Amino acid sequence: MIAHNAHSPISHRPASAGPRILLISPRGPLYRHRGGTWKKALRYPPLTLTTLAALVPKELNATVDLVDEGIAETDLDAEADLVGISAITGTAPRSYELAAHFCSRGIPVVLGGVHPTLLPEEAARHADSVVVGYAEDSWPQLLRDFMAGRMQPRYDQQPGLSLADRPFPCREMLGSRHFAIGHTIEATRACVHSCEFCVVPSAWGRKPFQHPVADVVADIRQMGAKRLLFLDLNLIADVAYAKELFTALIPLKIQWGGLATVGIVWDEELLDLCARSGCKGLLIGFETLNANALQETRKGFNLHTDYREVVRRLHERGIGIQGTFVFGFDSHDESVFAETAEFAIDACIDLPRYAVLTPFPGTPLFRRLKEEGRILSDDWSLYDGQHVVYQPQQLTPDALLRGTEWAWKKTYSYASIAKRLLGSRILLPLALAGNLGYRFYAHNLHKYYTCDWRLAISD
Numbered sequence: 001m002i003a004h005n006a007h008s009p010i011s012h013r014p015a016s017a018g019p020r021i022l023l024i025s026p027r028g029p030l031y032r033h034r035g036g037t038w039k040k041a042l043r044y045p046p047l048t049l050t051t052l053a054a055l056v057p058k059e060l061n062a063t064v065d066l067v068d069e070g071i072a073e074t075d076l077d078a079e080a081d082l083v084g085i086s087a088i089t090g091t092a093p094r095s096y097e098l099a100a101h102f103c104s105r106g107i108p109v110v111l112g113g114v115h116p117t118l119l120p121e122e123a124a125r126h127a128d129s130v131v132v133g134y135a136e137d138s139w140p141q142l143l144r145d146f147m148a149g150r151m152q153p154r155y156d157q158q159p160g161l162s163l164a165d166r167p168f169p170c171r172e173m174l175g176s177r178h179f180a181i182g183h184t185i186e187a188t189r190a191c192v193h194s195c196e197f198c199v200v201p202s203a204w205g206r207k208p209f210q211h212p213v214a215d216v217v218a219d220i221r222q223m224g225a226k227r228l229l230f231l232d233l234n235l236i237a238d239v240a241y242a243k244e245l246f247t248a249l250i251p252l253k254i255q256w257g258g259l260a261t262v263g264i265v266w267d268e269e270l271l272d273l274c275a276r277s278g279c280k281g282l283l284i285g286f287e288t289l290n291a292n293a294l295q296e297t298r299k300g301f302n303l304h305t306d307y308r309e310v311v312r313r314l315h316e317r318g319i320g321i322q323g324t325f326v327f328g329f330d331s332h333d334e335s336v337f338a339e340t341a342e343f344a345i346d347a348c349i350d351l352p353r354y355a356v357l358t359p360f361p362g363t364p365l366f367r368r369l370k371e372e373g374r375i376l377s378d379d380w381s382l383y384d385g386q387h388v389v390y391q392p393q394q395l396t397p398d399a400l401l402r403g404t405e406w407a408w409k410k411t412y413s414y415a416s417i418a419k420r421l422l423g424s425r426i427l428l429p430l431a432l433a434g435n436l437g438y439r440f441y442a443h444n445l446h447k448y449y450t451c452d453w454r455l456a457i458s459d
């Protein structure tokens with residue numbers, strides 16, 4: 001039985017009481033309930049906590065409470081028998097802070113997610129147990145062990161993990177009112193490429209995991225969603241799978257957005273199926289206009305690609321583009337900011353996004369920069385794509401930070417928004433709302449360059 005609690009945390013209560021499990025997705029500097037730069041127009045529901053809630057074995061009769069600190073506050077006095085915390089690198093310090101708090105109350109704490117997967121020894125110093133990798137099998141096993149009084153300090157994803165026949169995420173527990181797009185889903189995980197800065201191959205390997213297409217369709221049908229977002233890291237990592245998926249989506253008459261690589265526009269059949277299946281927006285990692293930088297970062301598949309043509313082909317099919325760019329590669333100098341922002345405006349990219357190159361721990365980029373003595377900070381809360389944590393080659397850290405902020409503001413001036421959206425001619429209300437959301441983001445980034453956001457645990 002599922003009952004909604006009107007206040008946070010959001011509960012999944014069985015009829016008879018078993019253990020009480022509190023699952024938390026901690027806030028980061030920019031993504032937080034109060035303050036922060038991510039307004040509702042930019043928000044969509046993550047699937048982490050709702051997936052973990054669905055994986056709790058029924059026979060435990062557990063009460064599951066969820067707190068996403070992007071939309072709610074953690075009640076530090078909450079009753080719980082076990083606390084599970086999901087950490088990405090930018091939220092690791094807050095995760096450890098919460099872990100210390102609940103440990104001090106005598107409540108066992110489990111840490112999981114991408115950061116503990118990349119740095120399990122570090123995470124182990126802050127928790128009773130660490131879950132490494134995807135947790136479809138290990139989380140239920142941990143919970144059964146916990147109930148039997150033999151929880152282990154570490155659980156690893158086993159080889160041969162399958163995503164077939166998994167329970168659908170308990171999405172109703174987070175609801176949709178805090179988000180611009182209320183429905184999210186994943187069809188696949190991991191990615192076949194190995195870009196130097198990306199955590200995905202380091203954390204989860206290069207073999208894609210896939211939900212059977214029939215399961216994805218069944219999930220969409222039971223959600224009753226007409227607009228949804230795929231959170232997959234690269235929906236077209238396996239082109240044959242992508243074609244099967246897009247074909248199966250056509251009869252559902254939905255509108256969806258997701259992530260893909262530039263390769264999607266060179267396969268006419270794939271692109272047509274994508275458009276016919278209801279795709280209205282794709283996030284594409286352009287990363288940089290600089291060929292040397294692409295080579296440097298092992299993103300060779302973007303080389304010799306006419307980005308303008310990519311944009312044109314997607315717009316032609318009615319697909320809007322969130323084009324992402326990274327600043328701070330070794331080949332970048334002061335000219336990179338204006339060159340990139342002018343391109344994004346001129347090419348009429350619907351939602352351009354800029355990140356500061358971030359050497360996430362565990363990645364080849366981190367290892368290289370560490371060897372070169374160029375890592376400037378190991379404060380993981382600054383590893384959020386908007387702070388400079390390493391010594392750039394041709395720029396000062398300050399010039400990189402200021403240049404990135406300048407590019408955001410230039411791209412999200414009212415004149416640039418109008419030029420891009422009118423030029424793209426895919427004037428979806430969502431694109432306008434997203435642009436205004438990013439305008440707010442651009443004009444508030446500077447507040448997070450100092451340490452003012454480091455609020456005490458009770459804030």
Ligand code: B12
Nearest residue numbers: 028046047048084085086088089090112113134135384385
């Ligand atoms: C939703 C999302 C967000 C949300 C919320 C994230 C958050 N928790 O703060 C928002 C929009 C705020 C966001 C922001 C950013 N994100 Co983000 N995001 C995602 C995204 C697209 C989906 C997450 C999801 O729902 N996955 C589906 C679930 C089922 O998978 P999962 O989370 O991995 O969980 C599984 C396991 O990891 C494990 N697990 C996870 N947690 C726990 C906890 C316990 C207790 C247990 C037992 C198991 C467990 O069990 C789950 C089932 O197997 C992922 C990409 C992806 N597809 O995963 C990127 C991802 C997490 N983000 C990433 C990045 C880089 C960012 C940004 C820096 C991007 C940017 N420039 O703005 C910012 C940083 C914000 C910050 N706080 O510092 C990286 C993480 C890099 C890193 N080392 O930290 C990812 C992996 C994407 C990528 N391309 O690499 N993001």
Ligand code: SF4
Nearest residue numbers: 191193194195198233
């Ligand atoms: S294509 Fe994207 S998800 Fe795949 S390795 Fe490169 S940056 Fe990561």
